[in-house]
Amino acid sequence: MNSNNIVPRTPYIVHGNYICRMKVGILGGGQLGRMLLQAAANYTVETFVLENDDSCPAAHLCNHFIKGDIRDFDTVYNFGKQVDALTIEIESVNTDALEKLEAEGIKIYPRPSVIKTIKNKILQKQFYKQNEIPTSAFVITNNKEDLKEQQSFLPAVHKIGEGGYDGKGVQLLKESGDLQNGFDAPAVLEKMVNIIKEIAVIVAVNDKKEIAIYPPTEMFFDKRLNLLDFQLSPAQLSEKIFWKTEAITLKLVKAFDSPGIFAVELFVDDKDDVLVNEVAPRVHNSGHHTIEAQYCSQYDMLWRVMLGYPLGNTDPILPSAIVNIIGENGFSGKAVYEGLDEVLKMDNAFVHLYGKEETRAGRKMGHVTVLSAKREDLIYFCNRIKQSLKVISE
Numbered sequence: 001m002n003s004n005n006i007v008p009r010t011p012y013i014v015h016g017n018y019i020c021r022m023k024v025g026i027l028g029g030g031q032l033g034r035m036l037l038q039a040a041a042n043y044t045v046e047t048f049v050l051e052n053d054d055s056c057p058a059a060h061l062c063n064h065f066i067k068g069d070i071r072d073f074d075t076v077y078n079f080g081k082q083v084d085a086l087t088i089e090i091e092s093v094n095t096d097a098l099e100k101l102e103a104e105g106i107k108i109y110p111r112p113s114v115i116k117t118i119k120n121k122i123l124q125k126q127f128y129k130q131n132e133i134p135t136s137a138f139v140i141t142n143n144k145e146d147l148k149e150q151q152s153f154l155p156a157v158h159k160i161g162e163g164g165y166d167g168k169g170v171q172l173l174k175e176s177g178d179l180q181n182g183f184d185a186p187a188v189l190e191k192m193v194n195i196i197k198e199i200a201v202i203v204a205v206n207d208k209k210e211i212a213i214y215p216p217t218e219m220f221f222d223k224r225l226n227l228l229d230f231q232l233s234p235a236q237l238s239e240k241i242f243w244k245t246e247a248i249t250l251k252l253v254k255a256f257d258s259p260g261i262f263a264v265e266l267f268v269d270d271k272d273d274v275l276v277n278e279v280a281p282r283v284h285n286s287g288h289h290t291i292e293a294q295y296c297s298q299y300d301m302l303w304r305v306m307l308g309y310p311l312g313n314t315d316p317i318l319p320s321a322i323v324n325i326i327g328e329n330g331f332s333g334k335a336v337y338e339g340l341d342e343v344l345k346m347d348n349a350f351v352h353l354y355g356k357e358e359t360r361a362g363r364k365m366g367h368v369t370v371l372s373a374k375r376e377d378l379i380y381f382c383n384r385i386k387q388s389l390k391v392i393s394e
């Protein structure tokens with residue numbers, strides 16, 4: 001093919017307006033990026049992914065894969081210069097580069113200042129306090145010496161300011177003897193909440209500041225692994241708690257004052273108070289079910305936001321549950337999915353494997369979404385899937 005055969009970029013007609021095929025970059029190439037790219041295939045958008053690992057889950061679904069470190073200023077800046085808009089699938093990105101790109105006119109979802117606040121748990125908590133968003137009481141500790149002064153604040157939860165994820169930067173400190181297990185780095189010490197339910201709400205905000213909010217999802221954790229075990233949506237909440245949750249979520253995203261998609265994790269405590277635990281300013285695993293269970297998935301919604309299309313319908317088509325597919329203890333190496341046929345034969349189950357070649361104990365390898373009108377059925381199927389599907393190694 002000679003260069004004359006290359007078709008120039010043509011404008012596309014959308015709702016009577018001419019728009020160009022937009023170039024959108026995603027920082028990070030994990031499973032969230034993968035699912036975002038699956039939704040991108042429905043639109044006229046040219047996708048770019050920046051990620052260090054070229055065998056990552058998103059590598060083969062984008063138009064352009066660029067191998068590089070999302071934490072490095074020059075790498076992120078150069079990646080961002082070639083696109084019209086950028087989004088993230090993980091918060092540990094170079095926000096200085098994103099701020100420079102934003103100043104030069106690249107649209108960033110969410111705004112870099114919001115990522116900066118959220119990626120540091122200290123700044124995040126201070127933001128809630130300043131904006132009168134209900135959250136657990138807290139003090140800041142800079143090192144272990146500071147922490148030792150806080151005996152009277154126990155029982156509490158110590159959370160490292162930066163770098164923690166999936167419970168790895170979180171320590172429960174019940175009594176003074178536990179203080180030695182705390183972090184010797186800037187951290188937040190939060191009062192232990194008597195949690196009755198953990199819920200999450202996905203909410204989207206577009207450039208016109210219009211908001212679309214998904215029904216809350218109820219999370220159940222595997223305490224041993226500190227990983228999400230299964231989740232049900234919509235969450236079973238009293239009307240009062242439902243409205244409180246929605247009001248807090250809306251107040252929070254208005255305070256962020258940024259377009260994008262936000263996953264708000266909240267606690268309902270034993271006094272029926274609703275408290276914000278943390279926020280992810282991106283598509284999130286608490287919204288995986290929206291792919292099959294909602295009219296508009298969180299992934300489709302983010303494309304609508306970035307491409308300037310109307311927001312989608314967040315109503316559930318049917319109630320849903322999600323079971324994570326997690327690497328079995330005692331196995332590591334090339335992944336084998338034992339019992340997959342049995343799950344694939346279920347009429348109401350949707351299997352998502354993230355394409356990770358290697359399994360390890362506790363590694364998230366995929367998820368299964370189940371749909372059913374009845375909550376009892378959802379729980380029954382979650383348990384059946386957990387019993388039948390095991391990730392082992394060759």
Ligand code: ADP
Binds near residue numbers: 136167191
């Ligand atoms: P990560 O971002 O690493 O997932 P989280 O802040 O979500 O960390 O905390 C992990 C888990 O620890 C939560 O899902 C919750 O079960 C528990 N937890 C966190 N903060 C508190 C708190 N203030 N009181 C009681 N339990 C908490």
